[in-house]
Amino acid sequence: GESVGLHLPTLSVQEGDNSIINCAYSNSASDYFIWYKQESGKGPQFIIDIRSNMDKRQGQRVTVLLNKTVKHLSLQIAATQPGDSAVYFCAEIRSNDYKLSFGAGTTVTVRA
Amino acid sequence: NAGVTQTPKFRVLKTGQSMTLLCAQDMNHEYMYWYRQDPGMGLRLIHYSVGEGTTAKGEVPDGYNVSRLKKQNFLLGLESAAPSQTSVYFCASSYLERSYNEQFFGPGTRLTVL
Numbered sequence: 001g002e003s004v005g006l007h008l009p010t011l012s013v014q015e016g017d018n019s020i021i022n023c024a025y026s027n028s029a030s031d032y033f034i035w036y037k038q039e040s041g042k043g044p045q046f047i048i049d050i051r052s053n054m055d056k057r058q059g060q061r062v063t064v065l066l067n068k069t070v071k072h073l074s075l076q077i078a079a080t081q082p083g084d085s086a087v088y089f090c091a092e093i094r095s096n097d098y099k100l101s102f103g104a105g106t107t108v109t110v111r112a
Numbered sequence: 113n114a115g116v117t118q119t120p121k122f123r124v125l126k127t128g129q130s131m132t133l134l135c136a137q138d139m140n141h142e143y144m145y146w147y148r149q150d151p152g153m154g155l156r157l158i159h160y161s162v163g164e165g166t167t168a169k170g171e172v173p174d175g176y177n178v179s180r181l182k183k184q185n186f187l188l189g190l191e192s193a194a195p196s197q198t199s200v201y202f203c204a205s206s207y208l209e210r211s212y213n214e215q216f217f218g219p220g221t222r223l224t225v226l
Contacts, residue, residue, distance in 0.1 A: 043116075043202050043217030044155065089154055099170065100215075102154030 010107045013084075019077040021106050023090035026071060030092040035064060035075045038087045038105070047075070047088075077108075085110045113138050116218035118203050124224045125193045133188040133221050135203030141216075143206045144186040145170075146178060148199040149220075155202065161186055193225045 013019045025033075031052040036044035048059045050066050050073075057064050063076040073090050087105040094101065116137045125131055135144065142163050147155040157170030161180040175197060177189045186205075190197060200222050206215040 041219070043204070043220055045217070046215065091154075099157055099160075100155070101171075102156070104154050 008106055009104065010109070012109045012111060013080045014111050015080060015082060017080055019075075019080045019084065019108060021075045021077075021088050021090075021108065023073040023075075023103055024071060025073065025090075025092050027092065027094055027101075028068075028071065029094050032093040033064070033066060033073050034091045034093075034100070035062075035073075036089045036091060036102075037084075038089065040086075044089060080108075080110050082110050082112065084108060115139065116203055116205055116216050118201075118218040118221050120221060121219070122222050124226065125190075126226050127194060129193050129225075130189070130191050131193065131223075132190075133201055133203075133223075135186045135188070135205075135218060136184055137186075137203075137205040137216070138184060139205065139207070139216065140183070141205035141207050142183075143208065144180065145204040145206075145215075146176070146186065146188045147202045147204065148172065148197075149202060150199050158188065158201075193223075195225045197223065198225045199223060 034049045035047040037047050038044045048062050048064050050057045050064045055066050061078045065074045087107050089102050089105045091100045091102045119134045145160040146158040149155050156172050158172055158176050159170050159178040161167045164183040167178045179187045200220045202220050203218040204215050
């Protein structure tokens with residue numbers, strides 16, 4: 001089975017609310033994680049990353065949290081906007097091969 | 113800069129036909145990648161290249177071949193297309209192999225094999 005996955009395939013959020021997208025991974029050897037955003041008809045776009053020696057990292061309106069104890073990763077988007085509507089993927093890099101392994105994705109829809 | 117471009121954007125093939133997908137980047141990146149994206153499965157690495165003249169297998173290489181004759185181009189070939197190869201194909205490039213925060217993706221090629 002896949003080693004990286006998202007808890008929910010879809011998420012509907014009211015504009016202005018905060019969004020939380022979850023991801024579980026199973027490979028304890030993973031040492032680097034990335035969140036991507038993919039808008040309809042486009043390729044994935046890097047949002048934010050985090051290394052396994054950190055448990056939190058913040059960017060512009062986004063925060064990634066890493067809980068290595070339960071192998072859980074989350075992406076928080078503050079004050080969700082219509083432009084945040086997209087599919088969000090988490091990805092892991094295993095220290096033994098340095099190749100990206102993607103989860104299935106969560107489709108976020110922002111309601112006006 | 114155009115970034116990463118892919119041609120064609122769409123293609124329909126019959127089983128057994130062959131075709132080549134072209135990826136081009138104008139950022140002087142050493143590393144290039146081909147992924148396929150299927151519904152509910154995220155992206156999977158097909159082949160990658162660490163420099164001009166070199167290629168390597170990824171997670172799902174069977175049924176595909178690649179070539180990197182020029183640094184800026186990375187070609188993905190299907191010698192005998194099968195319906196299981198119906199997918200959206202993405203090319204990506206990066207300056208360093210592990211600079212995933214700087215891995216740029218193309219817009220994708222939607223391929224249907226009948």
